[in-house]
Amino acid sequence: MATIQWFPGHMAKAKKQVQENLHLVDIVLEIVDARLPLSSRNPILDQIIQQKPRLMILNKADLADPTLNNAWINYFKQHDLPAISIDSQHNHNVQQIEKQAQVILADKIARQQARGIKNKPIRAICIGIPNVGKSTILNRLVKRNIAITGNHPGVTKKQQWLKAGKRLELLDTPGILWPKFEDVLVGKKLALTGAIKDSLFHADDVALYELAFFKQYFPERLQKRYSLTIDDLKLNDPDLLMKLTAGFGLREDYERASERLILDCRKGKLGRYTLDQIDEATHD
Ligand code: GDP
Structure with missing residues (x-):
């Protein structure tokens, strides 16, 4: 679990580090959590990377709603952001990264070939907020376990290029940026998926959000998991939390029940889910 505390100085350093690394790469691999394709993006990444070619990678696709994985990929494509979904934990679709990078950079590669430069490796960097799976992806691509040192904003070390495919090289230090934590709802979503430290939020706030979400989108899952009746699902969220707390035998310990x-939810006992809905994107 990432433990980065984002003070303004850390943010400035992290931004500067990413900006410096951008000059070294042909393409940015923007990693997000497929359960949070918007909420797990850094708020100023667009501004930082500007026109640099980019591939959006919706990682942890195994935990997200499969229908929404496709819907989000289409959404990003409609916004001129090529996107793929992968499950780096189980090595699913990871090889698409190199293929898609070649497609995105096809014009550049063609220009190089016209100048007699053949098979020059594509250089890439993974960028994303903590815990989206940057290190897991990097290890999958390079096919060995790299101890990612300096995996902290502001820590500088000598950087290396790692062979990450036939014609792909990856910078060994991922770019780590901060999430959009100024938005309360985004904070709850990040907390529910385990993207931010537990000490940074109140468990009952997050559990109430969780109950509201599942009541709206997957009431049957709540019903099944916690043996609830249809009437229980009609309770307002705090009353439902009280009911569940009692049901767990925890009397009034709402904190523990939460x-x-x-x-x-994090362990997948409530099934696969995507917290960001497409219709929220227009308000982003
Ligand atoms: P980083 O902070 O972005 O480098 O994230 P890590 O690579 O350390 O991953 C954070 C956590 O997510 C770890 O517990 C990983 O095992 C887990 N993880 C990474 N990728 C996936 C994935 O595709 N699916 C699932 N289920 N878990 C993943």
Whole structure:
């Protein structure tokens, strides 16, 4: 679990580090959590990377709603952002990264070939907020376990290029940027998926959000998992939390009941889900 505390100085350093690395690469691999394709993006990445070619990678696709994985890929494509979904934990679709990078950079590669430069490797960097899977992806691509040192904003070390495919090289230090934590709803979503430290939020706030979400989108899952009746699902969120707390045998310990609900969600006991809805994108 990432433990970065984002003070303004850290943000400035992280931004500067990413900007410096951008000059070295042909393409940015923007990594997001497929459960949070908008909420797990850095708020100023667009501004930082500007016109640099980019591939959006919706990682942890195995945990997200499969229908929404496709819907989000289409959404990004419509916004001129090529996107793919992968599950780096189980090495699913990871090889698409190199293929897609070649497609995105096809014109550049053709120009190089016209000048007699053949098979020059594409140089890339993974960029994203903590915990989206940057290190896991990097290890998958380079096919060995790299201890990612300096994996902290502001820590500088000598950087190396790692062979990450036939014609792909990856910078060994991912770019780490901060999430949009000034938005309360985004904060709850990040907390529910385990993207931010547990000490940074109140468990009951997050559990109430979780209950509201599942009541709206997957009521049957809540019903099944916690043996609830249809009438239970009509309770307002705080009353439902009270009911569940009692059901867990935890009397009035809402904190512990909330932690249990959050853990169930993170462990996939409530199935695959995507917290960001496409219709929220227009308000982003
Ligand atoms: P980083 O902070 O962006 O480098 O994230 P990590 O690579 O350390 O991954 C954070 C956590 O997410 C780890 O526990 C990984 O095992 C897990 N993880 C990474 N990719 C996936 C994935 O595709 N699916 C699932 N289920 N878990 C993943």
